[in-house]
Amino acid sequence: MGNSKSGALSKELLEDLKSNTTYTEEQLYAWYQAFLKECPSGCISREQFESIYARFFPDANPKAYAQHVFRSFDSDSNGTLDFKEYIVALHLTSSGKTIEKLEWAFSLYDVDKNGSITKNEINEIVKSIFNMISQEDQKNLPEDENTPEKRTEKIWDFFGKREKDKITEGEFIKGVMDNKNILRLIQFDEPQKIQNRMKQKKQ
Known part of the structure; x- marks a missing residue:
């Protein structure tokens, strides 16, 4: 899994995420490519986050819950999730201790x-x-x-x-x-x- 287009994912951030989550380097690169595809700006806004949730729950109304989840992961309270906040969120909700x-x-x-x-x-x-x-x-x-x-x-x-x-x-x-x-x-x-x-x- 290559280094193609992976230049934007800094070595420093990669090492940080590897030591703080259970993801491998390959997985992190894959997540990063998918993240940039979904969010070319490098950040997810609250609205984008809500629409991602909404796609998975066509029969429900996930907006309020998505807003709360977003708030809990927006560690610097700037109204967007960057790649690091996003990966830490994924790790915590799926495989964290x-x-x-x-x-x-x-x-x-x-x-x-x-x-x-x-x-x-x-x-x-x-x-x-x-x-x-x-x-x-x-x-x-x-x-x-x-x-x-x-x-x-x-x-x-x-x-x-x-x-x-x-x-x-x-x-x-x-x-x-x-x-x-x-x-x-x-x-x-x-x-x-x-x-x-x-x-x-x-x-």
């Missing part, structure tokens, strides 16, 4: 980026997750978690919090590590499926 994934999940739920999560923030993310679940699938959810409000209550109860309390990152990670049920309730596992589809497209 549990602790890394939970740190990312915390940043997803920490909507105002103030270092703690409120019940309202949990409800906002859970609502956006429900927009991604087809009406048909929603009918099959357990009775005590078949609406965003019920699911939010359930998560909040797991953490043993009062209405106006907040959850710190440490509490969040420990709570989820200690209780697999919370993990199931806070996550939306479609990003893995997106990853698989994107890999298939590139082969």
